[in-house]
Amino acid sequence: MTTDLPHERIPVAEARARITAAIRPLAAETVGLAELAGRIAAAPVIAPHDLPTHANSAMDGFVVDAATPGPWRIAAQILAGDDPAALAPGTAAGIATGGVIPDGADAVLPVEVCSEQDGHVATTAAVESGAYVRPVGADTRRGDVVLTAGALLTPLAVAAIAGLGLTEATCVRRPRVAILSTGDELVPPGTPLRRGQIHESNSVLVAATLAQHGCEITTICSVADTAEATRDAFAKAIADADIVVSSGGVSVGPRDHVKPALISLGVTELFWRIATQPGQPVWCGSAPDGTLVVGLPGNPLSCLVGLHLLLVPAVRALTGRTPEPITTPAVLVAPIAQLPARLRAIPMVLHDGRLEQLGAGASHQLSRAGRANALALIPIGTGELAAGTVIDAVPLG
């Protein structure tokens, strides 16, 4: 049942728990190397063979049999990519980094400790079996788990997959997200404003943030403040997306059509209002087809709070990861007041582990907030947090 009583607002952790309980993780699909970066592994990546496959040299130098005393006659040159013949007893081969250790040899002498004369190589250094040799399987063994299910496939992870000779991996399907902006006062950037209008900015905030978190943005559309337009836009969006995010129109004013529209579409309420400041008026529900619907408030910095504390976690849960937001501990540079019943979430500048505020009263002003790179989380409490207090902050992309 919906209610507007302030005491009904729920802690954000509880809101995240309700979202996580309501969603079904997305199916897996096979993805080629070129498209893998930024995806989430749906299955472990298993090494198909030992790596390296052949013992090879870690240095440019000479390869010898450590049991045979030098000087050694230089009988061959082994470059990276060569498939060398066995080394005859008492001989050496010049070898490049990555060159295969030939049969009959087991140690590399770095070129820096060698001297060459009359086609022979000598060294004053101790020659130990295995020196500067990268053994078979030193990196990974056939059957080893190289990346676990749920891993974010960073460019380095994708390189590791390529290095195993694999051309694809099993990934979680990208969440499909539809973004609706409600408000008759909104006009697209680039359009001159007449009195009363403002430029629409929430859709780019939501789209860019969720794209960074691996989502496919399927629709971005503006919705007029009428019951019919709101209902139609949500019906279309729900049919096509895993997550529908709207901004604005979620409060209790005469032009706020989001909640009634969603209820008329059979969307089941998960919660209404979260215990944050700003960002309190959020309506969240689950559509009959399982689509998660989140109605965020229109104020851009309220929208930001729900985006990072609810939607990014929802995306994480949909892709099989833990739904907690990713936070970093950071030190407050100036004191800040807590709120007794609401988590304050304030854009700040995070630099060298220190959180600086944007200036008195600036936290609700979008242009100034554009300089922020973290959302500082001021825990619920009755006092003032002193300068130097360590709190959590969500990095903003």
Ligand code: AMP
């Ligand atoms: P609402 O939640 O619809 O009452 O909107 C709250 C405030 O946020 C109003 O001042 C709106 O003009 C503003 N707002 C709503 N949607 C957007 C948007 N997409 N971009 C920028 N500002 C918005």
Ligand code: MG
């Ligand atoms: Mg509005």
